[in-house]
Amino acid sequence: MGFEKKMGENSRQLNLDVGSIFVPKTISDILTEVSMMHDFSKKSSKLDFYVHSLEEEMRKVDAFKRELPHCMQLLRDAIETLKKESLRWKGREMGPVMEEFIPLKGDSEGGGRAKLSTDFSEKKNWMSSVQLWSTPVHYENQDSVLSLRSRHQEEEGSGIDSQFQGCNNIKNSGGAFLPFKKAPGLSIKEQKRDSASAVNGGLSLSIPVAELELESESPDLISVKEPSAFLRPQLQQRKQRRCWSPELHKRFVDALQHLGGAQTATPKQIRELMKVDGLTNDEVKSHLQKYRLHIRKLPSTSGGTRDFSWVAQELPNKQMVAHSGSPQDHLNLGGSAKRGSGSAIGGDSMEEDEDDKCES
DNA sequence: CCCGGAATAT
DNA sequence: CATATTCCGG
Numbered sequence: 001m002g003f004e005k006k007m008g009e010n011s012r013q014l015n016l017d018v019g020s021i022f023v024p025k026t027i028s029d030i031l032t033e034v035s036m037m038h039d040f041s042k043k044s045s046k047l048d049f050y051v052h053s054l055e056e057e058m059r060k061v062d063a064f065k066r067e068l069p070h071c072m073q074l075l076r077d078a079i080e081t082l083k084k085e086s087l088r089w090k091g092r093e094m095g096p097v098m099e100e101f102i103p104l105k106g107d108s109e110g111g112g113r114a115k116l117s118t119d120f121s122e123k124k125n126w127m128s129s130v131q132l133w134s135t136p137v138h139y140e141n142q143d144s145v146l147s148l149r150s151r152h153q154e155e156e157g158s159g160i161d162s163q164f165q166g167c168n169n170i171k172n173s174g175g176a177f178l179p180f181k182k183a184p185g186l187s188i189k190e191q192k193r194d195s196a197s198a199v200n201g202g203l204s205l206s207i208p209v210a211e212l213e214l215e216s217e218s219p220d221l222i223s224v225k226e227p228s229a230f231l232r233p234q235l236q237q238r239k240q241r242r243c244w245s246p247e248l249h250k251r252f253v254d255a256l257q258h259l260g261g262a263q264t265a266t267p268k269q270i271r272e273l274m275k276v277d278g279l280t281n282d283e284v285k286s287h288l289q290k291y292r293l294h295i296r297k298l299p300s301t302s303g304g305t306r307d308f309s310w311v312a313q314e315l316p317n318k319q320m321v322a323h324s325g326s327p328q329d330h331l332n333l334g335g336s337a338k339r340g341s342g343s344a345i346g347g348d349s350m351e352e353d354e355d356d357k358c359e360s
Numbered sequence: 361c362c363c364g365g366a367a368t369a370t
Numbered sequence: 371c372a373t374a375t376t377c378c379g380g
Contacts, residue, residue, distance in 0.1 A: 238369075241374055266363070281362080286374055289365070 242283045251276060252287060262292050 030050055034043050244252070255273035259265035267285035274284070 239375060241370075244373090268362070282375075285363075286376095290373065292364095 242279075244287060248276065248279075249287075252284070252291075256288075256291075262288065262295060 030047075034046055037043050037046065251274045252270065255270045256262055256265050258273060259269050265288070267281050267288055270288065271279055271281055271284045
């Protein structure tokens with residue numbers, strides 16, 4: 001939430017930005033999950049992981065807590081100042097004519113615009129089953145690796161080499177990269193048809209996280225963005241978005257060319273070849289779909305030099321700068337033999353022009 | 361079950 | 371609009 005107050009003289013600014021609070025699952029979910037792990041030795045580390053996450057969250061909340069008095073003070077100041085100002089004008093009426101221009105809304109006024117109150121329920125007990133959402137909590141360093149996926153043992157002995165999904169680490173400092181996003185907030189609209197599982201016996205109360213109460217009188221100067229961080233009442237939330245980091249994509253592309261191009265490679269093969277832990281078939285499939293779509297669209301509209309940047313990227317070398325040319329230094333691995341249909345069809349578009357290359 | 365593609369959601 | 375997830379028919 002960000003508070004910002006600007007009043008003529010004593011304009012101070014308070015900006016506490018506390019994102020939502022996150023925990024991947026309800027506590028009972030976690031306990032259940034851990035209790036089902038076979039490998040005893042891993043239970044502890046799993047739990048530690050969660051503990052760590054929670055501690056991190058607590059730290060954020062703590063900052064929040066410290067700033068709250070300031071917020072209150074600011075609000076009080078503002079209110080007080082405005083009230084005084086209001087009083088100054090109380091006596092003298094200018095006549096009913098111009099009243100509309102003066103937005104003083106000290107008191108009654110009622111209906112008008114009470115827009116700020118985001119009060120739904122004033123439950124204050126967080127903690128009952130705080131459910132938030134998970135972030136691949138990679139702190140800072142590139143090396144820290146944690147695979148979020150819970151129930152994976154190990155597949156294939158070769159495993160050591162890779163598990164990295166670093167969505168968060170972005171090298172160029174340019175962007176403001178928010179560590180967390182606000183929770184989707186109050187979505188009043190109901191999900192569509194399914195979700196029919198309305199009635200659960202043991203309906204765990206998933207309670208929206210606390211709500212601050214602030215003076216209803218707070219004037220317009222102070223804008224309050226809702227505290228947010230609501231739980232998702234739905235037990236089955238949508239899968240966390242897999243973010244395809246450049247590394248991940250690189251692997252993808254590599255695997256792809258080993259398999260003979262985007263058109264012939266199949267998701268499962270790709271996934272197996274990538275050997276990235278936690279990557280699911282569907283995710284690869286989806287990525288592949290996007291990839292295929294992107295490839296097949298140049299010639300139609302005259303205008304576009306399409307952006308193939310996502311394939312052209314390379315990280316280890318810092319070489320290509322200008323996009324104008326076509327920096328082709330692709331290290332081609334094994335021969336690209338085509339799979340399946342070797343037929344030479346001169347039909348419409350070139351069958352397989354794999355390899356991302358930009359013609360024309 | 362796997363795949364491709366469309367419909368949706370973010 | 372781009373990208374990721376889910377649904378659906380083959």
